[in-house]
Amino acid sequence: MTRIVGIDLGTTNSLVAYMDKGTPCVISSRHERAMVPSVVALTDNGLIVGDPAKEHLTRNPERTVYSVKRFMGKSLADVQSELAYFPYTLTEKGGVIRIQLGEKSYSPPQISAMILKELKLRAEAFLGESITKAVITVPAYFNDSQRQATKDAGMIAGLEVLRIINEPTAASLAYGLQEKTQGTIVVYDLGGGTFDISILKLKNGIFEVLATNGDTHLGGDDFDQLITDLLLKDIRAQHGLDLSTHPDHMQAVRLQAEGAKIRLSETLKTTVSLDLPDGQGRFTRELTRDQLEALCSPLVERSLGPCRLALKDSGLNPTDIDEVVLVGGATRMPLVRQRVQALFGKEPHCDLNPDEVVALGAAVQADILSGGTTDMLLLDVTPLSLGIETMGGVMSSLIRRNTTIPASAKEMFTTYVDGQTGVDIHILQGERELAKDNRSLARFRLKVPPLPAGVPRIEVTFLIDANGILNVMAKDMRTGETQSIEVKPSYGLSDQEVERMIEDSFKFAADDVSARKVIEARLDAGALITTTEKSLADGGHLVPAEEVAKIRTALSALASAKEGTDPRAIRGRMADLEHAAKGLTVAMLDDSLKQGLQGKKISDVT
Amino acid sequence: MNGHTHHTDDRRELQMARSMCCHCQSEMAGEYFCDRCVKVQPVSKDLDYFSCFGLPRRLAIDTQVLEAKFYELSRAFHPDFYQNKSDAEQSISLGNSAMLNTAYRTLRDPIQRAEYLLDLEAGAVKDIRTSPPADLFEEILELQETLDEFRESDRSSQHAATLRAKLHTDRTNLEERQRDMEARLQQLFGRWDALQDRGEATEQARAERTLILKDMRDILSNRTYVKNIVNDLVATIA
Ligand SMILES: Nc1ncnc2c1ncn2[C@@H]1O[C@H](COP(=O)(O)OP(=O)(O)O)[C@@H](O)[C@H]1O
Ligand SMILES: [Mg+2]
Numbered sequence: 001m002t003r004i005v006g007i008d009l010g011t012t013n014s015l016v017a018y019m020d021k022g023t024p025c026v027i028s029s030r031h032e033r034a035m036v037p038s039v040v041a042l043t044d045n046g047l048i049v050g051d052p053a054k055e056h057l058t059r060n061p062e063r064t065v066y067s068v069k070r071f072m073g074k075s076l077a078d079v080q081s082e083l084a085y086f087p088y089t090l091t092e093k094g095g096v097i098r099i100q101l102g103e104k105s106y107s108p109p110q111i112s113a114m115i116l117k118e119l120k121l122r123a124e125a126f127l128g129e130s131i132t133k134a135v136i137t138v139p140a141y142f143n144d145s146q147r148q149a150t151k152d153a154g155m156i157a158g159l160e161v162l163r164i165i166n167e168p169t170a171a172s173l174a175y176g177l178q179e180k181t182q183g184t185i186v187v188y189d190l191g192g193g194t195f196d197i198s199i200l201k202l203k204n205g206i207f208e209v210l211a212t213n214g215d216t217h218l219g220g221d222d223f224d225q226l227i228t229d230l231l232l233k234d235i236r237a238q239h240g241l242d243l244s245t246h247p248d249h250m251q252a253v254r255l256q257a258e259g260a261k262i263r264l265s266e267t268l269k270t271t272v273s274l275d276l277p278d279g280q281g282r283f284t285r286e287l288t289r290d291q292l293e294a295l296c297s298p299l300v301e302r303s304l305g306p307c308r309l310a311l312k313d314s315g316l317n318p319t320d321i322d323e324v325v326l327v328g329g330a331t332r333m334p335l336v337r338q339r340v341q342a343l344f345g346k347e348p349h350c351d352l353n354p355d356e357v358v359a360l361g362a363a364v365q366a367d368i369l370s371g372g373t374t375d376m377l378l379l380d381v382t383p384l385s386l387g388i389e390t391m392g393g394v395m396s397s398l399i400r401r402n403t404t405i406p407a408s409a410k411e412m413f414t415t416y417v418d419g420q421t422g423v424d425i426h427i428l429q430g431e432r433e434l435a436k437d438n439r440s441l442a443r444f445r446l447k448v449p450p451l452p453a454g455v456p457r458i459e460v461t462f463l464i465d466a467n468g469i470l471n472v473m474a475k476d477m478r479t480g481e482t483q484s485i486e487v488k489p490s491y492g493l494s495d496q497e498v499e500r501m502i503e504d505s506f507k508f509a510a511d512d513v514s515a516r517k518v519i520e521a522r523l524d525a526g527a528l529i530t531t532t533e534k535s536l537a538d539g540g541h542l543v544p545a546e547e548v549a550k551i552r553t554a555l556s557a558l559a560s561a562k563e564g565t566d567p568r569a570i571r572g573r574m575a576d577l578e579h580a581a582k583g584l585t586v587a588m589l590d591d592s593l594k595q596g597l598q599g600k601k602i603s604d605v606t
Numbered sequence: 607m608n609g610h611t612h613h614t615d616d617r618r619e620l621q622m623a624r625s626m627c628c629h630c631q632s633e634m635a636g637e638y639f640c641d642r643c644v645k646v647q648p649v650s651k652d653l654d655y656f657s658c659f660g661l662p663r664r665l666a667i668d669t670q671v672l673e674a675k676f677y678e679l680s681r682a683f684h685p686d687f688y689q690n691k692s693d694a695e696q697s698i699s700l701g702n703s704a705m706l707n708t709a710y711r712t713l714r715d716p717i718q719r720a721e722y723l724l725d726l727e728a729g730a731v732k733d734i735r736t737s738p739p740a741d742l743f744e745e746i747l748e749l750q751e752t753l754d755e756f757r758e759s760d761r762s763s764q765h766a767a768t769l770r771a772k773l774h775t776d777r778t779n780l781e782e783r784q785r786d787m788e789a790r791l792q793q794l795f796g797r798w799d800a801l802q803d804r805g806e807a808t809e810q811a812r813a814e815r816t817l818i819l820k821d822m823r824d825i826l827s828n829r830t831y832v833k834n835i836v837n838d839l840v841a842t843i844a
Contacts (some may be wrong), residue, residue, distance in 0.1 A: 408704035
C-alpha cells in the first residue's frame with residue numbers, strides 16, 4: 001500500500017502530515033516551518049508558493065494571490081461584495097472564477113494545486129518517496145461545488161484524492177486519538193476565511209457527527225478587514241490620503257491590521273505604524289484590545305448563530321456537551337474564547353496546536369484508509385439539504401442536512417407528454433423554500449424512450465458519498481437498463497476542463513520545477529555568502545592576503561550568479577567559493593583547536 | 607391483503623437470487639459476507655430495516671441495542687475499510703452503508719419507526735392530509751384566518767400585538783394536542799407489541815391488528831398535519 005498523506009489546505013496556511021508508527025506528525029522542510037502560507041506569486045522567475053510568495057504581497061500585490069480558498073467553487077457574482085479588497089484581477093469563465101496573473105489566468109483549483117504541489121514536494125523530500133495519494137480537508141460547511149473544486153485541485157497537482165474530510169471532524173480524530181475521549185464534544189473552528197461548528201459523539205472508537213453548521217465566509221480575514229477599514233479612515237482623516245487606490249499600500253495596511261490583531265491576543269494595547277507613499281511621512285496610532293473587541297464583537301456573535309442551530313439539530317442543550325475543542329488561528333482571540341465558553345458553559349480545550357490539529361487528523365484518516373488504524377471510524381454528515389427543483393420553482397428536499405453519509409435517495413420520474421424524450425433535472429443544495437434561493441449544483445437531462453405520457457419510469461438515485469460529494473445514477477425500471485448521466489456542474493470545472501488543466505500542469509511542471517531549483521539554489525547561495533563573510537570577518541587574518549582576495553572574487557562571482565536564473569551557474573559558483581575558502585576553513589578550525597588546548601572546551605568555541 | 611402476499615413472494619425470489627455469492631458464485635451461508643471468499647454482499651433491497659438490525663418488528667426498541675448494532679454494521683460496511691478492495695466491493699460497501707444509515711435514521715426516531723412499520727404492515731405509503739382533522743376543523747380554520755390577518759397587519763400596531771398574543775395561545779393549544787396524540791400513539795405502540803408477542807392467529811387477533819394499524823395511521827397523519835401548522839405558525843410570529 002502506497003503511503004497516503006493528510007493535507008490541511010487552509011485559507012491562510014496549509015500543512016501536510018503523515019502517520020509515523022501510530023502517531024500523526026506534521027512535515028516541515030529543512031529551513032522552514034511546517035506551515036506553508038497559502039500564497040502564490042508570479043515573479044520574474046515563475047510562480048512561487050508559501051513564505052517567499054508572501055513577501056510579494058506588498059511588493060507585487062497584483063500578482064500575488066492569497067485566500068484563494070474563498071473562491072473555490074464560486075462564481076464571480078458570489079464574491080462581488082468583496083472584490084474591492086483583493087488587489088489581483090478576477091474574471092469569470094463558464095461560471096468559474098479566473099484569476100489573472102500576468103498573461104495567463106488561472107482557476108482557483110489551479111492556484112490551490114500549486115499550494116498542494118508545494119506540500120507534495122515537501123513530503124516527498126522528507127519521506128524520500130513519491131507521494132501520489134492524499135486525504136484533503138475542507139470546511140464542514142463546504143457545499144458540493146466547493147468540495148468538487150478541492151478534489152479537482154488535488155488532481156491537477158497530481159494527487160489522487162482518496163477522501164475529502166471535514167476540518168472539524170479531522171480535528172476530533174486527532175484529539176480522540178490522543179486522549180481516547182468518550183462523550184459529546186463540540187469542535188469550534190475559526191480560521192482565516194471560514195467558520196465551522198461540529199457536534200460529535202465519541203464512543204468506542206466511533207466518531208459520529210450529530211450535527212454541523214457554519215459560515216464559509218467568516219474568519220480572521222474579516223476581522224482584518226474591519227481593522228483595515230478603521231486604519232484607512234484614520235489615515236484619510238489625519239493625512240488626507242486615500243490608500244485604497246494604492247494596492248501595495250493597501251496590502252501593507254492589511255498586514256499591519258493582522259499583526260495588531262494577533263498582538264492584541266497577548267497584550268492590551270499595541271501601536272500600528274506605517275510609511276505613507278511618496279515620502280509623505282508616517283502614520284501611527286494606538287489600538288487597544290477593547291477597541292478591537294468592540295469592532296469584532298458582531299462577527300464573533302455571528303458565529304454563535306450556527307452553534308445554536310447545530311445544538312438544535314442534534315437535539316442537545318449546552319449542558320449535554322462534555323468538551324469544547326478550539327481549532328484555527330482566530331480562536332486565539334480572548335474574545336472568541338470568552339464567547340464560546342459563555343455559550344457552552346465550559347472552558348474550551350486547546351491542548352493540541354490549533355494550527356496543526358486539522359492536518360494531524362487528516363493523517364489519521366489517511367491511516368484509516370490505508371488499513372493502518374482499524375479501531376477508529378468517522379461517521380460524518382452532509383451539511384446542507386440536497387433536493388431538486390419541482391414545479392413552481394420550489395425545492396423538494398431529498399436528503400436532509402445532517403444526514404449521515406454515505407446517504408442516498410431515490411426518485412421516480414416519468415413524462416407528461418406523449419413521445420417526450422427527456423426530463424430536465426435541476427439539483428440544488430440549501431435550506432430555503434424556493435429553488436432560486438438555494439445553491440444550484442448541477443443540471444442534467446434524463447433520457448427517456450419515446451412512449452405515451454406517464455408510461456416511462458426512470459428511477460434516479462442521488463447518492464452522497466463519504467466525501468460529501470453527489471453522484472447521480474439513473475435506471476429505466478421497464479428495461480432495467482442503467483443510464484450514465486452527464487452532469488454539468490453549475491459552478492465548477494467540467495471533466496474536460498480538469499483534464500486540460502492536468503495536462504497544462506504537466507507542461508508547466510518543467511517550468512515550475514526549474515523555478516523551484518532557482519529559488520533553492522539562491523537560498524543556499526545566500527546562506528553560503530553569509531557564513532563565508534562571517535568567516536572572513538572572524539578569521540581573515542589567519543590566511544595570506546592573496547587568499548582573502550581570491551575568496552572575495554569568488555564571493556562576488558556567486559553574488560552575481562545569484563541574481564541570474566541559472567541554478568547550475570549558481571551551484572557552480574558555490575562550489576568555486578567553497579574551494580577558494582577551504583584554506584580559511586581549515587585555518588579557523590586549527591585556530592579553534594589551539595584555543596581549546598589553551599584550556600577552553602571546543603564546544604565553547606564552535 | 608393481496609398486495610401483501612405478493613410482496614412476500616417477491617422477497618422469497620430475491621432471497622434466492624441472493625443465496626449465491628456475488629463474487630465467487632458459491633452457495634452463500636454467511637449473512638452479509640460470503641463464508642468462502644469473505645467478501646461483502648449487497649444487502650437485499652427487500653430486507654426490512656428491523657431484520658437488518660436483527661430486531662423483531664416491534665415499536666418499542668432498545669435504542670442502546672440499536673446503536674450498538676448500527677456501529678457494528680458501520681464497521682462492517684463503511685467505505686473507509688474498502689479502499690484497497692475491488693471496484694465491485696467498493697460499490698457494495700457504498701450502497702450498504704447508505705442503506706444502513708437510512709435504516710438507522712428511520713428506526714431511531716419513534717415516529718418515523720411507526721410510519722415505517724405501518725408501511726411494511728399495511729403496504730401503504732403514509733397518508734398526506736390536506737384538510738384539517740375533523741375534531742380540529744373549526745379551530746384550524748380560525749387559526750388560518752388569524753394567521754392571514756397577522757401577515758397583512760402592520761407589525762407595530764396594537765392590533766398585531768393582539769393577534770400575536772392570540773397566536774401564542776393557539777400555539778400552546780396545538781402543542782398540547784400534539785402531545786395528546788403522541789401519548790395515544792404510545793398506547794397503540796404498546797398494544798401492537800403485545801399483540802405481536804402473543805402471536806395469535808385468531809380472527810379476533812386479525813381484527814385487532816387491522817384496527818390498531820388504522821388508528822395508528824390516522825393519528826400519525828393528524829399529528830403531521832398539526833406539526834406542520836405549528837411550524838408555519840412559529841415561523842410567522844418569529
Ligand atoms: N494569536 C492570534 N490571535 C488572533 N488571530 C490569530 C492569531 N494567530 C493567528 N490568527 C489568525 O488566524 C487566521 C489563520 O488561522 P488558520 O487556522 O491558520 O486559518 P486557515 O485554516 O483558514 O488557513 C488568520 O486570520 C490569523 O490572523
Ligand atoms: Mg483551518
